[in-house]
Amino acid sequence: MHLFQQAAPELGNQYHEDRVLRAYLQRHLPPDLLRAWEPALTAMGALAGGELYRLQQADRLNEPRLTQWDAWGARIDHIELTPLWRVAERLAAEYGLVATAYDQSLGPWARPLQFALAYLFHPSTDIYTCPLAMTDGAARTLLQSGNQALIERAVPHLLSRDPAQFWTSGQWMTELTGGSDVGRAESVARQDADGTWRLYGRKWFTSAATSQMALTLARPEGNPPGVRGLALFYVETRDAQGRLRNIEVLRLKDKLGTRKLPTAELLLNGTPAQPVAGLRDGVRQIVPMLHLTRTWNSVMSAATMRRGLALARDYARKRVAFDAPLARQPLHVDTLAGLQAEFEAAFHLSFWLAELIGRDEHGQLAEQERYLLRLLTSIIKLTTARQAVAAASETLESFGGAGYIEDTGLPVLLRDSQVLPIWEGTTNVLALDLVHALLQRNELPLLGAAIRERVAAARDRGLQAAGRQALAAYEHAAAWFAAAQEAGRPAVEAGARRFALTLGRALALALLIDQAQWSLDRQQDGRARAAALRFAQLGVDQIAAEDTALSQALADDAPLPTPTADPA
Template sequence: MEFLQDAPRLPHPFHQDRLLQALIERRVPAERRAALVADLTALGDYACMAYARRLDSTPGEPVLTQWGPWGERIDRIELTPAWREGPVQTTRHAVLAAGHDPEAGPHGRLEQFMRVYLYHLASEFYTCPLAMTDGAATAIKASGNERLAARALPHFLSRDADAFWLSGQWMTETAGGSDVGRTGTVARRDDDGQWRLYGRKWFTSAVVGEAALALARPEGADQGTDALALFYVETKHADGRWRELRIDRLKDKLGTRELPTAEIHLEGLPAEPVGALDHGVRLIAPMLNVTRTWNAVCATATMARCLALANDYARRRQAFGRPLIEQPLHARTLADMQAEFEAAFALTFHVAELLGQVEASAASPGQAKLLRLLTPLAKLWTGKLSVAIASETLECFGGAGYIEDTGLPQLLRDAQVYAIWEGTTNVLSLDTLRALASTGLEPLTQAIEDWLGHDDAQTEARNTVRDALARAMDFIARHDGDPTRLQAGARGLAITLARAAAAALLAASARDARTRDDARPAAALRGFLAHGIDRLVDDDLDPHALLD
């Protein structure tokens, strides 16, 4: 009979995830574990079902039907099964609400992002609008707008699928992505005092949401970023018809194709200011730590899926008389990927925990500064790393990794979005410079020293990390006052700081694991250090000498 290769099978994403199990044991209070484990088990079950469904059916995408059979404009969007299941899965397992649970205190964010980590890929990026909804809830809370909070938060944080609402973030326009100061949407007040928005939003992820936060320039206001206002809008009438907006088309994207991303026109959409009618961008700031943490967690989840499939396949695939896992170079490739992933996991979930502590007023001033610095670092580094690991994963499958119906190419296409959402690598690198100007490097260097400890078994880690930090501090000191050189090296600086923090956190995990006779975290630390920490590029090259 003709040989047929066994396909990779997805291990249960919760039961077989030793990092997640160890994190629960270390960081979640015993009295909170039962409910968390029940949700994580169910989300792992759902992930296995969704993976099998993806392989057994033809993948679908959202479909926009703009016109009804009698000529009326309807702009109906048909969603994939996973998206239709999204409200139930989200509310049933508190994927969003757990992060705002007052009873959870400082543990709420950590417990929430464990749920996000397991749900993400099974959701077909339904987690994207969940991140925006979480960010909207956070921004509205911080605004002090009690009337708006009473209106929106019960829907955004509902545990009832029928009452649950999604919120979008409508910031991007044709004139500017990160450069929101070029926003052209205008807010006008009608004769009844109602604010209405007019303009074009170029990139509205998950336009199917019931609400959104949108930037607009009040009519007659000055130009520039400071004159923008942040508005809250609801997208539909009670009967489900769209309010004063028109969907022009759905984006044809490289990846995240199940996610309906639209270009829209606002044609007098009723809106309510979230706060004062200027400095609207400042009102967005509280949501950035939240949405960037979602991005890092989802990027880390993609890495976990890649490694789960690659490791399973390496035990099923025979080549040259033995399984791939027994081939030294292939085993080393998988081990290198695993070491990088474990470092990313450690950094990402430390940021998630720190976010919960800061929001619950359980953090010191130094920890709040640390969060400000670590959030862009985690987001930018995990975003780039997920692409590298997804690409390497496809190679682990040889030609099958390039075949669409294996589902593997989707991992790489989808991973590319993490380095773009919520700020590109360069945008986040420059934000790191702003964070350093505000907080200094001391909160990070002090935290790294604490994580490294004084164990003789980790001398190599201490020396390697300290050397990288010393070079980073020297780079900052030598180019202080020279923004051109500082900005030109910002990417290498940011990745170096991210890798230094991740290595120190791995060292802390390895030290803790020795008490349980678990040598795997120490092996991950050695593997990560072998790849190096320092990514600084400090030279006097004029880039225009090459570009011209």
């Protein structure tokens, strides 16, 4: 008896098969530099679609394990990582996924190259990019702090390509009082008679709890409440004998996704620490870290979307339904086309952000451009994170029932995507961050100029029409912001999310148009054009009329009087 056997989706070399990544690098990198780095990119692409992907599937049921006590009753709080993560740690060091960004010989292209490698690495390593993002942020924060002792002590480890010397860094900010509202942090720093600072408090959510060091916030005794009274401290988690330094791991968090990542609740009970740069304004000192971790979040959103598409596209060629492969079924084709357009938009947003950071680190941005970069980290992170969750859900649905079955390895795409709009600032927090920055100094015209510059490149008539749509969305957002300011701060805050998403999608469309015209001119390839036109069809302008009274009634589910007349 012959039984039907459905072939599973497969992956090839993820660098060779990624048209969008290769076209971006071809366009933006000097040819000699790209030739020099293509072997590493090719090798990472082969790992991501081969050995690492197979290990990820085999490692599916493994999770980190916490052993709090040894056989003789000693408190050890040992966390055992999974086989995939142990391999990922070695590869991250050897491929320089942090170190590449600090290679001065690469100039401003160091960041695009670093993120190209990380983008390939991420989908097959179950969020090992989380500790890498924090490590990158810690290295940048320490280098900018001017604390030479800490720079000499920690940075060589953070940038090492030797797995035996490589350190990752934690980022211990979240307490029970809140995540984004760090000014309410309760951790206290006390100084011993010998000058040693010690930290006391509970850190409710610390990712990468196995890292060798961490940067954390605490309030030195006597400091005022609020953000200004917090200081940034450097902590090495273990002593020379490998024992935790007055740190107790209370538990590992039981999370929806990112389950390979050892996220812990920690008790600091006299943990030795060193101030990074003075005893106040610690939140201001972590801004470089936040800019980088939000950029990592953006790039990994695009990477996750790309992985889902690669699997869905291969499956569509193999799966036959109603006498034809899914890849030839018009409605399924329409679904995949929409996913591809959203992915390409997220890719160009996130890599433009990486490009700007690379230029900024090499002193190539003017003051106004640096302010624009500050706005973009919020806009692009929130836009790409929302795209990633929607794309992951659509990707699973494209597999039908198989997308809901754990041992296909597909559901993890959705679970892990959901963290992207939550970590490093939720969508609402980042939208508020954006409008508060603009209320202090309205540099929105800088973003408008960037959009105009990119749509001006279009000579293709279809791209020109899409460019007018991008500009109209931006101008609508700018007009809304001006009117909302007149109405008062509550009106600005109530519409902040739609405002931010409109700016993000308008910018994404402009970047797609710019890339599409280049592809038509240099590659005689119309696929980037198709992505731009399809993205324009998916909706850019999210601005809507606000009625705060109606919104409050709906949010509270409170009684609302019947209108006396039809509002229309």
